Amino acid sequence: MSATRLLTDLRAMGLRVVEEPGWKTRGNNWAVDGEPEGVMQHHTAPPNPFPIKKLYGPPLFRVKANVATHEDGVLFLIAYKACNFSSGRGMSVILRDNIRKSIAPTRNATKRGLKGGNRHFWNFENSHPGDGSVIPQIQLDTIIVATQVVTDHFGMDPEQVISHAEWTSRKIDPNWNGNNRIAIKQIRSGVAGTPPVVQPPPSTDWTEELIMALPTLAKGDGFASEGKAHTRPDVANAQGLLLANGHKDQNSATPESATDGWFGRGTDQSTRDFQTANQLLADGIIGQITWTVLLGQ
Numbered sequence: 041m042s043a044t045r046l047l048t049d050l051r052a053m054g055l056r057v058v059e060e061p062g063w064k065t066r067g068n069n070w071a072v073d074g075e076p077e078g079v080m081q082h083h084t085a086p087p088n089p090f091p092i093k094k095l096y097g098p099p100l101f102r103v104k105a106n107v108a109t110h111e112d113g114v115l116f117l118i119a120y121k122a123c124n125f126s127s128g129r130g131m132s133v134i135l136r137d138n139i140r141k142s143i144a145p146t147r148n149a150t151k152r153g154l155k156g157g158n159r160h161f162w163n164f165e166n167s168h169p170g171d172g173s174v175i176p177q178i179q180l181d182t183i184i185v186a187t188q189v190v191t192d193h194f195g196m197d198p199e200q201v202i203s204h205a206e207w208t209s210r211k212i213d214p215n216w217n218g219n220n221r222i223a224i225k226q227i228r229s230g231v232a233g234t235p236p237v238v239q240p241p242p243s244t245d246w247t248e249e250l251i252m253a254l255p256t257l258a259k260g261d262g263f264a265s266e267g268k269a270h271t272r273p274d275v276a277n278a279q280g281l282l283l284a285n286g287h288k289d290q291n292s293a294t295p296e297s298a299t300d301g302w303f304g305r306g307t308d309q310s311t312r313d314f315q316t317a318n319q320l321l322a323d324g325i326i327g328q329i330t331w332t333v334l335l336g337q
């Protein structure tokens with residue numbers, strides 16, 4: 041079992057996964073024998089889509105979820121290790137607090153043999169208003185498939201998947217497709233069954249849209265203006281693609297200097313070389329056609 045293995049397995053199921061920086065080592069050590077005892081499902085409060093950084097970032101840096109899902113079916117990896125939910129008074133105090141708060145699981149939870157509290161669970165925060173409204177199919181499929189992968193990874197069975205509402209009567213989440221009882225039943229039966237095929241969004245549209253949104257670049261872009269250095273990340277991206285396509289800036293000794301974000305004489309030449317090699321008009325201008333070939337589309 042490792043974070044890397046989990047990532048491989050999630051991607052193998054066709055999920056669109058975004059790794060939040062540091063997720064593999066984020067979180068506390070699992071309390072019991074080094075493993076979570078179940079998976080807990082939540083919905084976030086609005087705004088939707090929910091800002092992922094809120095689940096682990098500033099100002100408090102408390103880890104509130106292991107993974108999150110958005111309406112478009114993207115799965116975000118936040119922490120491989122245990123979450124904590126309580127206020128920021130210091131780690132060990134938080135953990136003791138959590139144990140104290142969670143000593144009374146509901147009948148629903150005990151029936152499933154679950155008794156350890158929030159920090160003993162692998163937590164899913166799902167971006168949804170929580171008003172009982174319908175959840176997008178792609179998001180529900182993503183939740184089911186990802187929950188299946190996580191339960192397999194830790195050797196759990198579907199009965200160890202629980203809603204926050206089943207854990208404590210103070211909560212109503214996740215509340216979609218009618219109510220939280222329907223929501224969690226759909227997840228559990230999905231996890232117990234054949235994995236749904238997560239339908240990726242139409243792929244032609246997004247590359248076309250992406251390419252149309254890219255700027256036209258040419259010599260002089262990213263150069264200092266009014267005495268101020270002004271390197272451009274889009275120029276650096278184009279330089280990186282030229283380099284990856286084997287067209288190195290002759291004036292630059294290292295990959296770092298070849299992707300410095302300044303469209304100078306060297307970048308102009310490597311652009312023309314790339315265009316010539318690909319039977320494009322060798323004008324040194326990176327527009328939609330050159331971008332399309334650079335991106336391998």
Ligand SMILES: [Zn+2]
Nearest residue numbers: 082083204213
């Ligand atoms: Zn919750």
